[in-house]
Amino acid sequence: MQKPGLPEGTRDFGPEQARKRAYIFDTIRTVFVKFGFQPLETPAMENLSTLTGKYGDEGDQLLFKILNNGDYLQKADPAALTAKDSARLVSSISKRGLRYDLTVPFARFVVMNRHALTFPFKRYQIQPVWRADRPQKGRYREFFQCDADVIGSDSLMYEAELVQIYDEAFAQLQIPVTIKLNNRKVLYGIAEAAGIADRFSDMTVAIDKLDKIGPEGVRRELAERGIPDAALNTIEKVLAISSPDELRAIFSTSETGQAGLAELDQVFGFLEKTSLKNEVKFDVTLARGLSYYTGCIFEVAANGVKMGSIGGGGRYADLTGVFGMPGLSGVGISFGADRIYDVLDELDRFPETLSETVRVLFMAFDEATHKYAFECVTKVRAAGIPAELYPEPGKLKKQFDYAAKCNIPVVALAGDAEMQAGQVAVKDQKTGEQKNMTVEALISQLSA
RNA sequence: GAGGAUGUAGCUCAGUUGGUUAGAGCGCAAGUUUGUGGCACUUGAGGUCGUGGGUUCGAUUCCCAUCAUUCUCCCCA
Numbered sequence A: 001m002q003k004p005g006l007p008e009g010t011r012d013f014g015p016e017q018a019r020k021r022a023y024i025f026d027t028i029r030t031v032f033v034k035f036g037f038q039p040l041e042t043p044a045m046e047n048l049s050t051l052t053g054k055y056g057d058e059g060d061q062l063l064f065k066i067l068n069n070g071d072y073l074q075k076a077d078p079a080a081l082t083a084k085d086s087a088r089l090v091s092s093i094s095k096r097g098l099r100y101d102l103t104v105p106f107a108r109f110v111v112m113n114r115h116a117l118t119f120p121f122k123r124y125q126i127q128p129v130w131r132a133d134r135p136q137k138g139r140y141r142e143f144f145q146c147d148a149d150v151i152g153s154d155s156l157m158y159e160a161e162l163v164q165i166y167d168e169a170f171a172q173l174q175i176p177v178t179i180k181l182n183n184r185k186v187l188y189g190i191a192e193a194a195g196i197a198d199r200f201s202d203m204t205v206a207i208d209k210l211d212k213i214g215p216e217g218v219r220r221e222l223a224e225r226g227i228p229d230a231a232l233n234t235i236e237k238v239l240a241i242s243s244p245d246e247l248r249a250i251f252s253t254s255e256t257g258q259a260g261l262a263e264l265d266q267v268f269g270f271l272e273k274t275s276l277k278n279e280v281k282f283d284v285t286l287a288r289g290l291s292y293y294t295g296c297i298f299e300v301a302a303n304g305v306k307m308g309s310i311g312g313g314g315r316y317a318d319l320t321g322v323f324g325m326p327g328l329s330g331v332g333i334s335f336g337a338d339r340i341y342d343v344l345d346e347l348d349r350f351p352e353t354l355s356e357t358v359r360v361l362f363m364a365f366d367e368a369t370h371k372y373a374f375e376c377v378t379k380v381r382a383a384g385i386p387a388e389l390y391p392e393p394g395k396l397k398k399q400f401d402y403a404a405k406c407n408i409p410v411v412a413l414a415g416d417a418e419m420q421a422g423q424v425a426v427k428d429q430k431t432g433e434q435k436n437m438t439v440e441a442l443i444s445q446l447s448a
Numbered sequence B: 001g002a003g004g005a006u007g008u009a010g011c012u013c014a015g016u017u018g019g020u021u022a023g024a025g026c027g028c029a030a031g032u033u034u035g036u037g038g039c040a041c042u043u044g045a046g047g048u049c050g051u052g053g054g055u056u057c058g059a060u061u062c063c064c065a066u067c068a069u070u071c072u073c074c075c076c077a
Helices: A014-035 A056-061 A076-081 A087-094 A103-112 A157-172 A184-193 A197-207 A208-225 A227-241 A257-271 A318-322 A337-347 A367-382 A395-404 A416-421 A439-447
Strands: A045-047 A096-098 A122-131 A142-151 A178-183 A280-281 A296-304 A311-316 A331-334 A361-363 A387-389 A408-412 A424-426 A434-437
Touching: A014 A122, A014 A142, A014 A157, A014 A280, A014 A337, A045 A103, A045 A337, A076 A087, A103 A122, A103 A142, A103 A318, A103 A331, A142 A157, A142 A337, A157 A178, A157 A257, A157 A296, A157 A331, A178 A184, A178 A257, A184 A257, A184 A387, A197 A208, A197 A227, A208 A227, A208 A337, A257 A280, A257 A296, A331 A337, A361 A367, A361 A395, A367 A387, A367 A408, A367 A416, A367 A439, A395 A408, A408 A416, A424 A439, A434 A439
Parallel strands: A178 A280, A361 A387, A361 A408
Antiparallel strands: A045 A096, A122 A142, A142 A331, A178 A296, A296 A311, A311 A331, A408 A424, A424 A434
């Protein structure tokens, strides 16, 4: 006999957890639908060639690869095999991988179905993704993302819409959040102003950590990456600012930077006259890792909870280009459902009503009343009310125990006397009140 | 990829300065005379103390290795 176990970073979800997760998905889905997004589902696995090269080198390493079926070593690259060169061997022994996010599969879908789609195309997608990362708090190897993307429009109205979606969804989930907004062009402008446009990605990685390591930490990190002192001073000045306006002077020589500011202005312009329940804040240190972002970028942090971001997204000017369909701009956001779950758990914000599903439990005393109770429970179910009948008549203690443990609020006893009268004894488990009534009366009481 | 922590009953954990029958709480099963639960009481089942090796008269305890889980860094949802 072997001990069963789960792969690192994966979890089972028991009934209660699954219900809570469904609550999260339903809440987010409802908001997506309200904003006109349409559902999409794609396979768990994609061709490896679709996935590689889209997330940077780090991302490629975190892809789960699927071993080819059959005698794959026969077809393996002999040179790579003898040299034990894993990186090179992969392409000859694995042609499929598990999806790493939902955006790239979406881009693939758009390219393959361009003839059938009407642009701008708005889709939402709620599915698991897999990353071969080391698990830790709030980080899993299998987790769900809830994505909403618009593709085929440059309009910054969509950036504003996506902010509204974040705002509304988190308001409904009762998680106070800060929605952080920045623009890759602004970041590029900073690099230009500092004279290190060629070191753009080093710069963003470093300043992204401002929260964690402070200005001096950023400076040290930049210096370690070989950024010259003059540039460090410019960057330090930039990190101290709090509104986009303060960047204007710095961007006098950077067209890209100015364009980024103009985009941010527009997005905030759209939101100006609308009311939001959460704070939307420009954050110059927001960088985001995924290399395909080109314009506005978003990130959501739960206020007062120590947890990585629970949502993120941005605009990618040309995501479909690599699949042979250039010039199609898209913008999207993602909700990290598993982290949202952890936050809701920590804040104790799950609605209580989620645990009651079965509304009434029928109990019987012997075979005859058990049969009668079976008829009764059938009627209640026919009325659309979740109901159960205990499988064995007799021992009331056991049956009441079951009702209590399953959190069933009402029990209906079918005894001989009740059966003769065409009734059941209905007991409210919370108040202890009990009275006899017909099944029809029970149904109307439960429907009320 | 780097570093730390932890593996004892189904679950959460005690414990043994190395000594013969390894404990608790919760949970589970049965019962406290068989038409009324959540409480209480009684009784019971359940552990090769993660795995392999070493030291020792003797290891669950000390040492090494290994596996698993978890946390931090990198990066990310």
